Amino acid sequence: MKFKQVFLNPFGEFSERKLLFVGILGFMLSSYLIYQSGEQFNGFMHFYKPSIAVTYWEVLNVHGYMVLAPLVLLYVLGIILNNKTRFIDVLNVILIMPFPLYLLLLLSRVLNQEKFSNQINEALKKGDHMLSSIDKSQMIIFSVFGIVALFLLFYQFYLLVKGMNVAVNNKKNWLSALFVALYFILDVCIQFNF
């Protein structure tokens, strides 16, 4: 019965404790995944490979800022819109909404997307613009991956809107658009600092 709601609106169904527990777990595991890949966050949806190896603590630290920045912004906005907005509800939105991104991250590691990207770069450098040297089945797999990635990115913002609507009791579409726009703007701004 609740299975559909888990995906459609988890913020409307589950207690704040359950959401917080799952959110923190996702935060820790995704940080570990990034650390294992030797990467670091430089935005809410961006990663890069630093020249020197980073520790798990450093990844956790930067990831913490990636949670704190939108949390402060959306919580202040939430309080302005509805003074009954609770900190825990906005925190849960910020912790749960990147789950599709975490899944995307995991999929890209399982499929070894980096190796595939390198193969394409090599083929293009050699003048193979039709990519005939790339295995066709691999091309199909990564085309499907691209579509899934787009869906998951869209789903991430769907969760942001659903969660914030529950947290501030919003029913206006323009405010939902504002949540997404502010998240995007903050993401762009934060890249200059990390």
Add this chain to the structure above:
Amino acid sequence: MRKIPIDCPCCEAKLKVSKLVCDVCETEVVGKFSLPLLMQLSPEEQEFVLNFLRYSGSLKEMANQMGKSYPTVRNILDDLIYKLKLLANEDDHM
């Protein structure tokens, strides 16, 4: 007992009470009376108000019982308060 309709089945306007009957002596009072505020709510909203009283106003307990999150239940309550204010204003202006 049958449910009292609160909206007109033809034009969906709010219905009024026009006749009250004493069950014992069958005295009839005829007039034009507004329905009480709570009666103007939908059956689901009335159930919510009853549950609110049943759980001594504890939204947390209500959320547990309804299988909903706390902010969802609080939002339903806020919407209900807003609706009751609108209905009270409508009644005042009539």
